[in-house]
Amino acid sequence: MDNPAIYLWIPIIVVSFLSIVKMINKGGPKGKPWIRIEKVEDNE
Amino acid sequence: MSNHLSMRSGNPALQASTFKKHLTSSVESKMTLSGTVNKTGISLLLVIISAGYTWGNPGMHILMIPAGIVGFILALATVFKPTIGHITVPAYAVAQGILLGVISMYFNAMYPGIVVQAVFLTFGTLGALLLAYKSGLIAATENFKLGIAAATGGIAILYLINFIMGFFGSGIGIISSNNNMGILFSGFVVVIAALNLVLDFDFIEEGAEMGAPKYMEWYGAFGLLVTLIWLYLEILRLLAKLQSRR
Numbered sequence: 318m319d320n321p322a323i324y325l326w327i328p329i330i331v332v333s334f335l336s337i338v339k340m341i342n343k344g345g346p347k348g349k350p351w352i353r354i355e356k357v358e359d360n361e
Numbered sequence: 362m363s364n365h366l367s368m369r370s371g372n373p374a375l376q377a378s379t380f381k382k383h384l385t386s387s388v389e390s391k392m393t394l395s396g397t398v399n400k401t402g403i404s405l406l407l408v409i410i411s412a413g414y415t416w417g418n419p420g421m422h423i424l425m426i427p428a429g430i431v432g433f434i435l436a437l438a439t440v441f442k443p444t445i446g447h448i449t450v451p452a453y454a455v456a457q458g459i460l461l462g463v464i465s466m467y468f469n470a471m472y473p474g475i476v477v478q479a480v481f482l483t484f485g486t487l488g489a490l491l492l493a494y495k496s497g498l499i500a501a502t503e504n505f506k507l508g509i510a511a512a513t514g515g516i517a518i519l520y521l522i523n524f525i526m527g528f529f530g531s532g533i534g535i536i537s538s539n540n541n542m543g544i545l546f547s548g549f550v551v552v553i554a555a556l557n558l559v560l561d562f563d564f565i566e567e568g569a570e571m572g573a574p575k576y577m578e579w580y581g582a583f584g585l586l587v588t589l590i591w592l593y594l595e596i597l598r599l600l601a602k603l604q605s606r607r
Binding site for chain 1: 478482486487488489492493495496497498517596599600603604607
């Protein structure tokens with residue numbers, strides 16, 4: 318074990334990665350999309 | 362969000378009824394998230410400056426014990442009178458900085474480079490837990506708060522017993538031992554200290570939502586500061602145990 322601090326970074330990186338994945342997938346296929354294109358009516 | 366009135370935290374500074382006692386009907390000067398973040402930043406800066414100054418001036422090392430005592434008194438003053446937080450919290454940050462500067466210097470003398478690693482790991486943990494909290498990966502539910510509060514209380518009792526045993530030349534081996542059990546124990550304490558950050562984020566967010574008075578920003582910053590200092594010291598201890606096995 319050259320530098321034990323490296324092993325302590327593993328949970329930090331895993332938690333950060335999972336959080337980012339969760340943020341990205343927050344909408345999901347049924348959820349609110351990041352970009353929404355709506356049809357605009359004539360008088361809207 | 363209304364269920365946050367029954368807040369529970371492992372941090373002794375952040376108790377369930379803290380905000381309820383300080384709710385204000387005034388429209389002006391309410392606690393905000395950005396205000397608390399700013400005050401946390403100022404407090405952290407004061408800790409870093411005073412720790413850096415102490416590290417570079419060995420003559421300051423005689424102030425270690427007085428700084429510890431003054432820090433403890435200021436912490437009690439902040440808990441019992443949050444309205445003077447704008448004075449006590451920066452002063453507490455300076456006192457803790459002196460203490461941390463001396464402790465860090467001794468650790469670094471034994472294991473060179475350990476302090477830089479501990480500082481980066483502490484802020485890395487803060488960033489990761491902030492992401493986890495904002496994304497909802499870790500939610501501060503009532504059961505979560507109860508579990509962390511119980512674990513924190515258990516650790517506090519264990520440390521208190523160890524402190525008292527120290528007067529009789531004894532102690533609880535697992536706290537300072539570098540065997541497998543000692544490292545597992547330190548790892549567990551680091552995890553509990555890190556999870557206390559989630560309770561702090563929740564406490565601050567709810568304080569802002571509930572319209573707590575402006576001075577509670579200093580109180581929220583104080584809670585976060587206490588947890589961060591504890592986390593840093595536990596990471597330092599864990600790294601020292603790991604380094605001593607090499």
